[in-house]
Amino acid sequence: MAELKIDPFRIDINLMSSVDLQKQLTSYVELLIAFPDETAANSMFWHTDAHSDPISSKIDFFKLLNSNELKVSGNADGSKKIKTTEQDLKNKNIRDQIGKTQHVVTDTGNKYGKPEVSNGIAETRVYKTEKTWKENIPGQTHENANGEWVTTQLPPEEKEHPVVEPTEYQNKETTLQEKFGMKDMSAWFMLWWIEKFNTTHPVIKDQLINLLGEDNEYFVKFSESVGQLKNYDDAKDTSTLPINDLDVSSNLEESVPNVLPGIAKYCTKPETESLAFDLSRKTNKIYRNNMFSMCDNSSKDTVVQKIYPDVSESHGCNLIQDFYHPYRMLLYVDTIREQVQSHLKGLYDVLELLSDRENHMVVGKPKQIIMKVEQFTTSVNLLKNKIRQYTLTDTQQTLSRYGKPTAYNNQPLNAQILAVPGVTEDSLDG
Amino acid sequence: MKHRQFIEQWVNALGLDVQNESKLEQFDDRQYRFSLYLLNQDGAGVKLRKGAINELYVVDDIMDWFHHGYVTVNNPNDVIERAETIYMSDYVEESKKVNIRPYRFRGDGRDLLLLTFEPNLIPETEGAQIPEKLNNMTYTMKFLFTIYATEDVLTDTGKSDKRQKMYFHDYRYQMLLEKNTYYSTAKNTSTKGTKTRKTTNITQASDSDRSKSTGEIIQDILKTSLLESDTNNMFSYHWDFGGTNMLYTSPSNYRAIDDLNYILDRHMASPGYDNQPCLLRLQRFTERWELLPITEYFNRTHKGIMPGAYQTEYFLLAHDSEPENNGIPPERKTLGMDIKTPEINYHFPDISIINDYAFTEMNGSDCQQLLNSVIVHRYDKSSKQFGVDIPEHNIASVRNQFQQLFVNYTFGGIGGHGYTSWLSDTSREKNFNFQVQPSWAGDETSSYIAGRNKTLMSAFLLGNSIEFTSRGETSRRAGVWIAIDRDNNYIDNDYEKKVLGQYFVTRVTHKINPQGEYSNDILGIKPYLYEDLSFDTVDLFAKDTNHTPVG
Numbered sequence: 001m002a003e004l005k006i007d008p009f010r011i012d013i014n015l016m017s018s019v020d021l022q023k024q025l026t027s028y029v030e031l032l033i034a035f036p037d038e039t040a041a042n043s044m045f046w047h048t049d050a051h052s053d054p055i056s057s058k059i060d061f062f063k064l065l066n067s068n069e070l071k072v073s074g075n076a077d078g079s080k081k082i083k084t085t086e087q088d089l090k091n092k093n094i095r096d097q098i099g100k101t102q103h104v105v106t107d108t109g110n111k112y113g114k115p116e117v118s119n120g121i122a123e124t125r126v127y128k129t130e131k132t133w134k135e136n137i138p139g140q141t142h143e144n145a146n147g148e149w150v151t152t153q154l155p156p157e158e159k160e161h162p163v164v165e166p167t168e169y170q171n172k173e174t175t176l177q178e179k180f181g182m183k184d185m186s187a188w189f190m191l192w193w194i195e196k197f198n199t200t201h202p203v204i205k206d207q208l209i210n211l212l213g214e215d216n217e218y219f220v221k222f223s224e225s226v227g228q229l230k231n232y233d234d235a236k237d238t239s240t241l242p243i244n245d246l247d248v249s250s251n252l253e254e255s256v257p258n259v260l261p262g263i264a265k266y267c268t269k270p271e272t273e274s275l276a277f278d279l280s281r282k283t284n285k286i287y288r289n290n291m292f293s294m295c296d297n298s299s300k301d302t303v304v305q306k307i308y309p310d311v312s313e314s315h316g317c318n319l320i321q322d323f324y325h326p327y328r329m330l331l332y333v334d335t336i337r338e339q340v341q342s343h344l345k346g347l348y349d350v351l352e353l354l355s356d357r358e359n360h361m362v363v364g365k366p367k368q369i370i371m372k373v374e375q376f377t378t379s380v381n382l383l384k385n386k387i388r389q390y391t392l393t394d395t396q397q398t399l400s401r402y403g404k405p406t407a408y409n410n411q412p413l414n415a416q417i418l419a420v421p422g423v424t425e426d427s428l429d430g
Numbered sequence: 431m432k433h434r435q436f437i438e439q440w441v442n443a444l445g446l447d448v449q450n451e452s453k454l455e456q457f458d459d460r461q462y463r464f465s466l467y468l469l470n471q472d473g474a475g476v477k478l479r480k481g482a483i484n485e486l487y488v489v490d491d492i493m494d495w496f497h498h499g500y501v502t503v504n505n506p507n508d509v510i511e512r513a514e515t516i517y518m519s520d521y522v523e524e525s526k527k528v529n530i531r532p533y534r535f536r537g538d539g540r541d542l543l544l545l546t547f548e549p550n551l552i553p554e555t556e557g558a559q560i561p562e563k564l565n566n567m568t569y570t571m572k573f574l575f576t577i578y579a580t581e582d583v584l585t586d587t588g589k590s591d592k593r594q595k596m597y598f599h600d601y602r603y604q605m606l607l608e609k610n611t612y613y614s615t616a617k618n619t620s621t622k623g624t625k626t627r628k629t630t631n632i633t634q635a636s637d638s639d640r641s642k643s644t645g646e647i648i649q650d651i652l653k654t655s656l657l658e659s660d661t662n663n664m665f666s667y668h669w670d671f672g673g674t675n676m677l678y679t680s681p682s683n684y685r686a687i688d689d690l691n692y693i694l695d696r697h698m699a700s701p702g703y704d705n706q707p708c709l710l711r712l713q714r715f716t717e718r719w720e721l722l723p724i725t726e727y728f729n730r731t732h733k734g735i736m737p738g739a740y741q742t743e744y745f746l747l748a749h750d751s752e753p754e755n756n757g758i759p760p761e762r763k764t765l766g767m768d769i770k771t772p773e774i775n776y777h778f779p780d781i782s783i784i785n786d787y788a789f790t791e792m793n794g795s796d797c798q799q800l801l802n803s804v805i806v807h808r809y810d811k812s813s814k815q816f817g818v819d820i821p822e823h824n825i826a827s828v829r830n831q832f833q834q835l836f837v838n839y840t841f842g843g844i845g846g847h848g849y850t851s852w853l854s855d856t857s858r859e860k861n862f863n864f865q866v867q868p869s870w871a872g873d874e875t876s877s878y879i880a881g882r883n884k885t886l887m888s889a890f891l892l893g894n895s896i897e898f899t900s901r902g903e904t905s906r907r908a909g910v911w912i913a914i915d916r917d918n919n920y921i922d923n924d925y926e927k928k929v930l931g932q933y934f935v936t937r938v939t940h941k942i943n944p945q946g947e948y949s950n951d952i953l954g955i956k957p958y959l960y961e962d963l964s965f966d967t968v969d970l971f972a973k974d975t976n977h978t979p980v981g
Contacts (some may be wrong), residue, residue, distance in 0.1 A: 053487070060843055095629065098629070099631055100628045100630050101626045101627070101628055101629070102629070103627070103629055111629075126626060127626070127627040128624055128625065128626050128627070129620075129624070129625055129627065130623070130624045130625075131620060131621065131622050131623065131625070132622065132623075133622060133667075133671070134667075134668070135667045136663050136667070140667070142739075142740040143730060143740070144567070144666075144716065144718070144739075145666070145667040145668075145670075146663055146664065146665060146666060146667055146718060147665055147667035147669060148664060148665075149622075151620070154624075374634075375634075400645055
């Protein structure tokens with residue numbers, strides 16, 4: 001089961017199309033340790049775009065996600081490529097680190113076997129052939145002599161080549177679930193799939209709702225503002241706070257009237273909230289000082305001014321606060337929660353997440369991902385753009401775990417791309 | 431076993447040579463072993479007797495690597511396809527009458543003609559041993575043709591004189607015409623030299639890794655399209671693999687012949703031969719494939735003072751001028767005849783005689799339109815540069831190379847060699863008369879094809895030519911040299927220096943006419959003179975076309 005908080009986008013970047021490729025061909029594996037099933041599910045959803053009937057595939061996908069029957073383990077679309085194995089991928093990573101002319105010595109003798117590697121050194125061989133056009137009858141080179149091709153295999157040359165071996169995690173097996181779905185995911189992931197569902201094609205939405213019914217568990221009409229029901233703090237306003245606290249300072253949290261409703265507070269910047277708080281305090285200070293003299297107690301025979309009435313007295317008295325209102329509200333919180341929970345079922349956790357105002361989105365973003373691009377090891381960011389690091393020199397290279405290393409800052413100049421001999425970028429500019 | 435040999439055995443098994451198993455036929459006062467069979471895969475076979483042949487043309491042309499021609503045979507009342515019985519004798523005897531299965535023309539290019547034609551050897555002294563068959567690469571003609579078209583020829587004398595005309599060409603040419611190839615150099619990357627085997631898949635290999643020398647591609651195309659017996663160990667040791675590598679994939683609508691022509695059009699000799707043009711030949715009888723730079727043909731004209739391997743027949747012009755009996759004999763324009771070597775520089779006193787000939791000077795319009803400077807423009811895809819090559823293709827430079835590459839190997843009077851016969855002039859040299867040609871290649875050397883090499887080839891083939899008809903002789907073929915000289919003392923002048931000497935045979939036609947006479951039409955070229963005749967090369971019509979007079 002996944003930990004609660006991670007931005008699902010980090011899983012959905014579609015860096016590789018399946019878990020086994022991501023594990024063996026990229027350094028982006030921390031989330032595979034934490035979220036293997038979520039990663040596989042996302043890859044499966046990406047694959048639906050490439051199916052012959054993406055609409056039906058997406059409907060099926062959401063249906064299985066809703067019923068927690070998504071088979072992620074061994075799934076060819078998101079978990080494991082059917083034409084390869086993780087060992088094959090590791091073998092290829094070693095092969096790709098070696099030069100074009102060196103052939104790795106493998107356990108099977110076949111090119112695709114497991115390379116013989118010990119202490120970071122791979123055994124390789126260089127094979128050469130010599131093909132010459134010779135007379136087909138030895139010694140006959142006269143005008144009417146015929147020739148033939150003679151191909152000779154020269155003895156192979158033994159060579160050692162340093163390689164970077166697979167990591168410990170790459171050598172471990174990844175366990176995925178046979179059945180997976182919304183209930184196995186944390187709230188943020190659920191929210192992520194609800195978002196995906198809400199933004200998908202209308203035909204998919206309509207047909208899925210027809211299939212599942214409007215009262216299904218996850219893909220229902222769900223208002224994110226319902227989460228504000230629990231933010232009852234905004235009940236403490238001018239009408240419910242006592243007016244005799246002329247400095248508005250008896251208890252800062254309790255005595256300043258709340259001018260922002262809960263739903264507004266959810267999406268208000270902290271500095272705006274602080275300003276509203278200060279303004280409320282200052283305006284109410286003036287207001288209370290002005291209004292305090294208007295307080296009276298009509299329960300006496302004569303009006304007694306500037307007497308702060310007891311909140312338990314009749315409301316017929318001027319400027320008496322409805323002190324019990326927040327407490328009455330509090331009494332119903334549990335009831336409301338129970339109602340909402342029974343209505344939302346699995347989505348209640350999502351509601352809880354929505355009313356959580358913490359921002360986790362900037363936490364723990366990887367600066368670079370090292371991954372395989374064709375036969376090379378390349379450094380990319382989350383958007384899969386090649387990274388250029390200004391702190392590094394032009395000659396510094398990535399490691400070579402997945403293939404031959406590439407230089408971080410090797411940005412060819414226009415003149416080099418044009419490949420016109422003798423022309424340099426400077427002279428073009430000049 | 432070669433395809434032709436297999437067919438020969440099959441024909442022998444059919445027993446078509448009844449009462450003439452040695453295949454002897456009389457041509458004027460000579461005997462030849464001659465046979466022509468018509469057969470196909472349905473088991474039908476007909477021997478076309480010499481007496482039934484109305485016309486036979488077999489053409490050997492330097493511009494076609496294969497032989498082709500036509501034959502017209504008497505076919506009274508469509509007897510070829512109607513006869514159900516024949517007499518197994520030259521005489522009509524009922525006892526010799528046998529039932530046969532008449533021939534049926536298929537009309538799909540699978541009707542075959544097997545031709546064998548060679549002199550019959552007669553022992554010098556009676557009873558001496560001689561080989562039953564000559565089977566000699568110089569004198570024996572053996573061809574397996576396919577019939578690609580037939581025609582009923584009507585005569586004024588009615589259906590009893592009806593004839594059947596059959597057009598044929600070499601079966602290998604027919605195969606190339608029919609075969610769509612799936613060839614790509616990317617699929618056959620094994621190239622000559624020492625190569626390190628790479629781990630890169632071919633899909634990731636560079637264009638240069640997927641390319642091959644054009645000479646290898648030509649071999650590949652032939653090996654891909656023809657029977658294994660026609661190509662296995664049948665390529666010349668002197669095969670020129672060329673100076674250009676090419677990444678070539680056969681387009682889907684290309685037949686093998688299109689592939690072959692495409693590559694030949696871009697093939698040029700290896701740098702050792704200065705990337706000059708080459709000629710592809712399928713040698714008759716030996717059926718070897720030969721791809722030789724033209725220099726090699728010139729190189730084989732003579733070896734020092736001895737005739738070279740490609741010097742074949744030595745012809746003498748019939749006496750047509752009265753010599754001065756007391757004068758000093760003129761310089762010999764040839765190496766002299768040798769009647770003791772039957773394969774090199776041989777001479778037959780009664781056959782190797784030219785009574786009359788047509789000598790044709792280079793065509794003036796060809797000279798001015800084809801033998802001029804070429805400006806070649808090209809685009810290099812790797813450097814993204816356009817290039818224009820001018821000096822390499824200038825006619826003065828090309829003429830100089832023609833002399834160096836070709837004519838310096840001939841027999842002549844300037845330091846032992848001849849002098850280029852065709853003329854350049856100042857207008858062409860100064861680029862007032864030029865052509866502009868695009869090049870398929872991006873580099874300077876490969877672009878020789880578009881300009882210089884085409885000019886060299888034109889100058890070689892369009893030079894002064896001689897054409898004559900001679901009594902037939904089976905050794906005559908294209909792609910070799912013949913010598914033409916006089917044996918009497920003659921008055922030497924510039925004409926003799928132009929006409930006498932060695933000629934490169936560009937076309938030979940072996941023909942049998944309705945009278946049963948065997949003769950050859952021979953066309954030869956001689957692009958050199960015995961020595962420099964000091965022509966004026968200042969253009970008479972010179973004009974600076976870069977300036978237009980005012981007013």
